[in-house]
Amino acid sequence: MRDHDEPHANPTLAPDADCPPGEVETPAFVIHEDAVMANLEKTLVACSGPTRLMPHVKTHRAPWVVAALRRAGIETFKTATVAEVEMVARCGAKNVTLAYPTVNPANVARFISCAAANPGTTFVGMVDSEHGLGVWRTQLETAPHNILMRVDLDPAFGRTGAPMTEAAVDLARGLHEMRRFLGWHLYDGHVHGSLPERRARVAAEAEAVRGLDARLAAFGISGDLVAGGSYTFDLWSAEGARFVSPGSWTYSSAMHDRDLGHLAWQPAAFVLSTVISAHDGTVTLDAGSKAIAPDKPLKTRFPVDGEICLMSEEHAVLRTAGLAVGDRVLLVPEHACTTAYLYDRAWVRGRDGGWEVRVQLGSAR
Numbered sequence: 001m002r003d004h005d006e007p008h009a010n011p012t013l014a015p016d017a018d019c020p021p022g023e024v025e026t027p028a029f030v031i032h033e034d035a036v037m038a039n040l041e042k043t044l045v046a047c048s049g050p051t052r053l054m055p056h057v058k059t060h061r062a063p064w065v066v067a068a069l070r071r072a073g074i075e076t077f078k079t080a081t082v083a084e085v086e087m088v089a090r091c092g093a094k095n096v097t098l099a100y101p102t103v104n105p106a107n108v109a110r111f112i113s114c115a116a117a118n119p120g121t122t123f124v125g126m127v128d129s130e131h132g133l134g135v136w137r138t139q140l141e142t143a144p145h146n147i148l149m150r151v152d153l154d155p156a157f158g159r160t161g162a163p164m165t166e167a168a169v170d171l172a173r174g175l176h177e178m179r180r181f182l183g184w185h186l187y188d189g190h191v192h193g194s195l196p197e198r199r200a201r202v203a204a205e206a207e208a209v210r211g212l213d214a215r216l217a218a219f220g221i222s223g224d225l226v227a228g229g230s231y232t233f234d235l236w237s238a239e240g241a242r243f244v245s246p247g248s249w250t251y252s253s254a255m256h257d258r259d260l261g262h263l264a265w266q267p268a269a270f271v272l273s274t275v276i277s278a279h280d281g282t283v284t285l286d287a288g289s290k291a292i293a294p295d296k297p298l299k300t301r302f303p304v305d306g307e308i309c310l311m312s313e314e315h316a317v318l319r320t321a322g323l324a325v326g327d328r329v330l331l332v333p334e335h336a337c338t339t340a341y342l343y344d345r346a347w348v349r350g351r352d353g354g355w356e357v358r359v360q361l362g363s364a365r
């Protein structure tokens with residue numbers, strides 16, 4: 001395991017101990033389980049324990065990670081797609097939230113049949129509009145009782161969520177009438193910036209939720225709150241948010257290394273790549289746009305001592321020193337979530353130091 005202060009000078013020749021042994025095809029997705037577990041320990045300290053942590057599984061989409069988190073006492077998980085819901089249910093977790101206010105009746109129907117097939121798990125859906133409320137109301141009429149609902153709130157992210165006004169209160173009342181209301185959901189992934197800035201934004205969001213709670217109390221209704229991602233989860237108080245829901249900490253990333261150093265997470269997911277060609281001062285890797293962090297600007301998809309000159313689908317051309325044809329390098333993705341999504345299996349170095357291939361959902365929805 002790397003010492004946190006040691007920078008990931010990247011890409012350099014990958015140490016043998018950090019790479020799967022023998023003849024492994026590249027590009028390959030590589031995970032260091034000891035780093036995942038170290039990140040878990042840091043996250044549990046920052047959020048005061050496993051019963052408050054509702055980790056998002058979209059980062060890894062891997063049953064073995066869900067199983068490892070359950071062994072650490074975590075039973076509530078967040079997801080973004082129904083395939084992720086099904087994966088968490090298959091792992092036997094007690095509680096799974098679909099943190100995505102779908103209004104598509106086919107998606108809702110698949111979610112409900114998963115709940116019917118797994119009566120020992122509580123399933124939580126969400127709405128952010130009257131339209132969504134109508135779709136869910138119709139389908140939930142005959143649905144099992146292990147399905148509860150939250151109102152998704154928009155903390156000025158502008159992505160999903162009801163405005164934090166009477167509109168949100170009305171949705172909560174509608175869910176309460178259906179006897180399904182559990183509480184609020186708020187994801188503030190747009191809040192980055194300095195620690196004081198983030199702290200002030202979270203304080204304002206918490207104040208707005210308190211206002212909604214007071215309105216609901218006037219109708220004799222109460223609910224809890226799930227809030228936060230990696231940049232804010234440690235700034236929400238336990239009184240303000242019953243659950244916090246960071247996700248990308250499991251594998252961390254080059255981005256977290258730069259922005260969230262105080263949490264001391266370490267990159268746990270890498271793309272193993274081979275240098276396949278060399279030119280005048282540049283080398284070409286076999287990890288291109290289809291292999292690593294495709295949602296990030298081309299020049300920043302992984303850190304380089306030098307420059308990413310070009311990326312095409314299966315090639316990355318780097319201006320960097322010290323690499324030769326045949327070398328293997330471990331790349332640290334700028335964004336681990338969109339990298340994991342590209343692979344349906346990973347080479348995992350287990351806690352005993354042994355390597356094995358473990359499956360993950362890849363791009364299945």
Ligand SMILES: Cc1ncc(COP(=O)(O)O)c(C=O)c1O
Pocket residue numbers: 056078099187189228229230231245246247248249
């Ligand atoms: C709704 C929701 N909750 C939680 C998370 C996890 O946040 P992070 O990736 O900052 O850990 C995400 C990430 O996109 C999200 O969309």
